[in-house]
Amino acid sequence: MGRTVLKGTPVCGGVAMGVVRYLDVDYDSFIKEYKKTDKDGELARFVLALKNAKADLDEILSEGEKLSSEEEDIIDMHLMLLDDAGFIEAIKRGIKEGLSCPTSIRKAVTDLKNMFAAMDDEYLRDRANDVEDVGNRVLRKLLGMPETKVEGENLVIVARDVEPALMAGFSEGKVKAVILENGSKTSHSVIIAKAKGFVTLVGVDISKASGSDGCAALVDGKEGSVVISPEKGEEDAFTKKCEEYNKEAGYLAERAGDPAVSLDGRRIKIAANVASPDEMDKAAKMGCEGVGLYRTEFLFMDSDVLPDEEKQTAAYRELLEKAGGNLCIIRTLDIGGDKKCRCLDIMPEENPFLGYRAIRICLDKKDMFKTQLRSLVRASAYGKLGIMIPMIDTVAEIKEAKALFEAAKSELRSEGVSFDEEVLFGIMTETPASVMMAADFAKYVDFFSIGTNDLVQYTMAVDRGNGLVAYLYDYFDPAVVRAVYAIAKAGRDAGIMVGMCGEMAGDALAAPLLMAMGLDELSMSPSVAPEVKEAIRTCRSDDVDLEKVLSFETAEEVRGYLEGLLNKSTC
Numbered sequence: 169m170g171r172t173v174l175k176g177t178p179v180c181g182g183v184a185m186g187v188v189r190y191l192d193v194d195y196d197s198f199i200k201e202y203k204k205t206d207k208d209g210e211l212a213r214f215v216l217a218l219k220n221a222k223a224d225l226d227e228i229l230s231e232g233e234k235l236s237s238e239e240e241d242i243i244d245m246h247l248m249l250l251d252d253a254g255f256i257e258a259i260k261r262g263i264k265e266g267l268s269c270p271t272s273i274r275k276a277v278t279d280l281k282n283m284f285a286a287m288d289d290e291y292l293r294d295r296a297n298d299v300e301d302v303g304n305r306v307l308r309k310l311l312g313m314p315e316t317k318v319e320g321e322n323l324v325i326v327a328r329d330v331e332p333a334l335m336a337g338f339s340e341g342k343v344k345a346v347i348l349e350n351g352s353k354t355s356h357s358v359i360i361a362k363a364k365g366f367v368t369l370v371g372v373d374i375s376k377a378s379g380s381d382g383c384a385a386l387v388d389g390k391e392g393s394v395v396i397s398p399e400k401g402e403e404d405a406f407t408k409k410c411e412e413y414n415k416e417a418g419y420l421a422e423r424a425g426d427p428a429v430s431l432d433g434r435r436i437k438i439a440a441n442v443a444s445p446d447e448m449d450k451a452a453k454m455g456c457e458g459v460g461l462y463r464t465e466f467l468f469m470d471s472d473v474l475p476d477e478e479k480q481t482a483a484y485r486e487l488l489e490k491a492g493g494n495l496c497i498i499r500t501l502d503i504g505g506d507k508k509c510r511c512l513d514i515m516p517e518e519n520p521f522l523g524y525r526a527i528r529i530c531l532d533k534k535d536m537f538k539t540q541l542r543s544l545v546r547a548s549a550y551g552k553l554g555i556m557i558p559m560i561d562t563v564a565e566i567k568e569a570k571a572l573f574e575a576a577k578s579e580l581r582s583e584g585v586s587f588d589e590e591v592l593f594g595i596m597t598e599t600p601a602s603v604m605m606a607a608d609f610a611k612y613v614d615f616f617s618i619g620t621n622d623l624v625q626y627t628m629a630v631d632r633g634n635g636l637v638a639y640l641y642d643y644f645d646p647a648v649v650r651a652v653y654a655i656a657k658a659g660r661d662a663g664i665m666v667g668m669c670g671e672m673a674g675d676a677l678a679a680p681l682l683m684a685m686g687l688d689e690l691s692m693s694p695s696v697a698p699e700v701k702e703a704i705r706t707c708r709s710d711d712v713d714l715e716k717v718l719s720f721e722t723a724e725e726v727r728g729y730l731e732g733l734l735n736k737s738t739c
């Protein structure tokens with residue numbers, strides 16, 4: 169195949185050189201060869217295919233490479249879909265009405281997929297891909313198609329989509345990059361690819377790459393480009409780029425354990441954003457000092473029942489113990505918006521990001537909230553805990569949440585349960601209301617953590633998942649920069665700790681600015697911690713002329729100014 173360039177949206181950066189493994193399973197040609205029997209015969213074939221598909225997943229669960237709990241949850245979810253009475257009945261009905269088994273499977277998959285795809289929130293829309301993955305697995309069994317074997321070294325996987333179960337099985341030693349046509353930042357496969365550290369692009373038109381299996385490929389995860397069958401000179405130049413990248417990554421990894429101290433001695437705490445205690449080993453390896461955001465909603469999502477006090481206490485305790493005495497900020501349930509869970513009966517809404525979400529749900533479902541607060545307080549006996557409440561808009565919400573926290577403590581006290589009386593109580597500042605009210609909020613809490621992911625969406629009135637208006641979604645927009653500054657100043661003036669756990673905290677370019685604003689802690693995905701630490705080590709806390717930055721009128725000016733600083737410090 170001749171030189172071909174693909175473009176896509178970067179999800180996980182880095183550079184990779186390897187060999188294309190083009191995964192395009194041609195179901196249509198197998199279906200064309202399929203010989204239909206009578207209805208009973210078709211039904212029997214379906215039952216057998218279903219059994220074999222389940223056996224495959226059971227085998228992955230029991231014998232596959234060590235799976236994270238997130239990966240196990242996904243496979244469990246696929247097993248549940250294979251047991252779903254409605255799904256199975258729809259396929260059997262099709263067969264009884266005279267469809268061939270493959271056609272009936274495809275029809276049932278399409279119907280269920282369309283139902284998910286029509287849903288408003290991104291998380292549920294992404295579940296449409298899970299339905300297709302499960303249907304395809306049954307089809308492969310029915311049609312006697314081989315399971316995709318990903319063998320070889322330095323592989324660049326190019327696919328329309330990769331089933332989560334397959335992605336979970338990709339070895340970090342063999343696969344270097346994943347190029348997907350479908351998928352978004354929150355689809356299960358992409359979550360797994362990111363956790364494994366694969367250079368990942370989504371939204372790539374892979375039709376241009378059909379026939380590229382076995383060809384060399386150069387993947388630039390920062391630029392979002394893939395060059396297939398590159399020219400010789402190009403390959404040489406890219407080799408140099410990889411060497412530089414690896415040298416830099418190696419250098420940063422070696423220094424990951426050192427603290428982030430600026431040239432003039434200002435120390436910033438670098439903490440980890442995690443969704444499960446399983447991620448703590450990687451966080452420690454990347455030099456994170458404790459946790460700045462544990463998204464507890466992942467304990468609740470994909471579960472049919474609310475996790476009880478014992479289950480929650482065990483998870484929070486595990487996190488605190490793994491943090492070895494470092495502060496862990498655990499966020500109370502932030503469900504709603506783009507995050508749904510089956511165990512909570514929440515009605516669909518016109519504007520879920522502006523609706524029944526986070527603390528609003530918790531203050532409505534007080535028993536559930538109280539269980540979480542009791543679990544957190546109980547776990548505090550095993551480490552240093554900060555409890556963080558998301559989506560705070562009013563002083564009344566803080567007071568009510570705090571009263572429930574105090575009630576949980578006094579209940580446990582009277583039950584003779586020991587806990588840490590010094591547990592910190594803080595809030596996420598992520599709405600325009602929290603910017604305006606920051607000085608008042610600071611009177612009631614021990615810390616602020618700035619959630620730029622939501623602060624950008626609410627300040628700019630731009631849905632964080634909507635590609636059509638993504639050009640407005642920018643944390644360097646002066647409106648957001650000024651909002652961040654206002655929160656930081658209010659927190660500093662009140663003498664409380666101010667951190668940030670939105671994506672802006674993990675951007676090395678933003679580090680000198682956030683340091684100049686006086687932030688105490690930056691919390692981020694562990695994989696970017698070494699780079700942010702280095703950015704802090706190579707600048708002074710007064711490098712940024714804050715007055716100047718706060719006077720800029722465009723995001724380009726802010727970015728340009730910070731890039732200028734970066735170039736100066738790396739010269």
Ligand code: PEP
Binds near residue numbers: 463502598620
């Ligand atoms: C944020 O809003 O910045 C944040 C960290 O929370 P989430 O992304 O979970 O909404």
Ligand code: MG
Binds near residue numbers: 558598619621622
């Ligand atoms: Mg948020």
